[in-house]
Amino acid sequence: GRDPKVSGGLVLVPCSSLFYIMFDQIWFAKNKNPLVSFPSILIWNSWNCYHVFLYFLKQNKPWWKLKTIVQWPFSATQRRRLSWVQLAGHKGNFKAADEGSILKKFSENEVRCFEKLAGDALLPFVPAYHGVVEKDGESFLHMTDLLANFDLPNVMDCKMGVRTYLEEELVRARERPKPREDLYKKMMEVDSEGPTPQEHSLQGVTKPRYMQWRETMSSTHTLGFRIEGIKKFDGTCRTDFKKTRSKQDVIQVFSDFVGENRSIIKSYVSRLKEIREALSLSEFFKRHEVIGSSLLFIHDHTDMAQVWLIDFGKTTPLPEGQTLKHDVLWQEGNREDGYLWGLQNLIHTLESVSGEVEKLEQ
Numbered sequence: 175g176r177d178p179k180v181s182g183g184l185v186l187v188p189c190s191s192l193f194y195i196m197f198d199q200i201w202f203a204k205n206k207n208p209l210v211s212f213p214s215i216l217i218w219n220s221w222n223c224y225h226v227f228l229y230f231l232k233q234n235k236p237w238w239k240l241k242t243i244v245q246w247p248f249s250a251t252q253r254r255r256l257s258w259v260q261l262a263g264h265k266g267n268f269k270a271a272d273e274g275s276i277l278k279k280f281s282e283n284e285v286r287c288f289e290k291l292a293g294d295a296l297l298p299f300v301p302a303y304h305g306v307v308e309k310d311g312e313s314f315l316h317m318t319d320l321l322a323n324f325d326l327p328n329v330m331d332c333k334m335g336v337r338t339y340l341e342e343e344l345v346r347a348r349e350r351p352k353p354r355e356d357l358y359k360k361m362m363e364v365d366s367e368g369p370t371p372q373e374h375s376l377q378g379v380t381k382p383r384y385m386q387w388r389e390t391m392s393s394t395h396t397l398g399f400r401i402e403g404i405k406k407f408d409g410t411c412r413t414d415f416k417k418t419r420s421k422q423d424v425i426q427v428f429s430d431f432v433g434e435n436r437s438i439i440k441s442y443v444s445r446l447k448e449i450r451e452a453l454s455l456s457e458f459f460k461r462h463e464v465i466g467s468s469l470l471f472i473h474d475h476t477d478m479a480q481v482w483l484i485d486f487g488k489t490t491p492l493p494e495g496q497t498l499k500h501d502v503l504w505q506e507g508n509r510e511d512g513y514l515w516g517l518q519n520l521i522h523t524l525e526s527v528s529g530e531v532e533k534l535e536q
């Protein structure tokens with residue numbers, strides 16, 4: 175009864191083994207799940223129950239592919255804290271805050287966006303913004319944790335638009351090209367034939383070149399959005415969508431994400447249509463180039479399903495008097511981002527999933 179058990183890629187270790195518990199939690203806290211905190215460890219330990227220990231060391235696979243979050247026997251609040259996940263973006267950008275809220279590393283640009291969104295038609299579709307706070311000598315944006323009202327949520331991040339870098343980044347790279355080794359390495363991890371012979375010899379690629387390559391490898395160019403990451407209710411997390419490009423592949427990932435549940439698909443489609451309506455009324459949207467922003471999809475076993483606009487770090491105001499259409503071709507200089515075109519394709523994708531589920535049910 176007290177021996178470690180192996181089942182389906184997981185090792186269950188008795189909680190009296192403090193070493194295992196601490197190792198696992200340090201691993202979580204340092205990596206993708208910054209909201210897991212130390213006090214919980216002591217409570218769990220005193221419960222003397224079994225604890226799920228990741229099997230990644232034995233399998234020699236990247237840890238996140240096997241990351242699993244314990245579901246039992248924690249209270250709903252503890253489960254909520256445990257299932258918080260950062261699916262994309264920069265590591266270490268988020269910190270836990272008071273119940274139901276999170277802190278994101280300060281960006282002046284993003285603060286300005288949240289301030290302008292306060293009186294805009296998009297307000298009901300963005301996380302509530304509670305101002306700038308200081309913690310441990312650093313500034314953060316305090317905002318609502320969108321996962322807080324869900325129990326063991328399924329979460330998906332879709333990055334919107336046909337372009338994921340700013341025009342000014344392109345100009346800068348042209349004027350002063352700066353080949354980056356980290357981006358070269360990231361490219362090589364996905365496709366060793368990605369870099370050009372010159373990039374191979376430099377062991378570096380520029381940022382816009384990397385971003386453009388990411389766009390063509392994924393569905394950004396062909397559909398105006400791409401899947402960045404998914405966390406399922408069981409804690410499994412996937413961020414390996416860099417080559418998910420075809421319409422059929424995207425439909426397959428969505429179908430798996432919604433578990434072929436028609437009620438959830440219906441809620442997602444109607445929420446996306448509400449967002450489309452709000453975007454058509456939004457002054458903010460008209461007057462900003464929206465780059466690198468995501469739609470965050472969240473649903474749980476109660477069939478509650480929501481979609482939110484997040485990440486305004488690279489959403490930039492246009493010069494006075496200029497507006498964007500968001501559904502026309504981008505040509506350098508016009509600053510178009512293809513956001514609305516991507517949204518339309520996203521709605522079509524979910525409608526296709528719904529059609530396929532209907533066929534299966536007949």
Ligand SMILES: O=P(O)(O)O[C@H]1[C@H](O)[C@@H](OP(=O)(O)O)[C@H](OP(=O)(O)O)[C@@H](OP(=O)(O)O)[C@H]1O
Pocket residue numbers: 262263264338360381388466467487488
């Ligand atoms: O997704 P991968 O392939 O890892 O590439 C990342 C993402 O595009 C980041 O965008 P996001 O923050 O929207 O996820 C971007 O940050 P920026 O937002 O600063 O462009 C990173 O640029 P660098 O931080 O310059 O490496 C870039 O390396």
Ligand SMILES: Nc1ncnc2c1ncn2[C@@H]1O[C@H](COP(=O)(O)OP(=O)(O)O)[C@@H](O)[C@H]1O
Pocket residue numbers: 259260261262263264267276301317318319320321329331468470484485486487
């Ligand atoms: N308000 C929020 N509530 C819950 N999760 C969030 C929220 N904001 C961001 N996240 C999570 O963090 C990830 C990265 O967020 P994002 O704002 O895109 O960060 P970055 O600017 O570093 O790219 C998202 O994919 C999502 O999983």
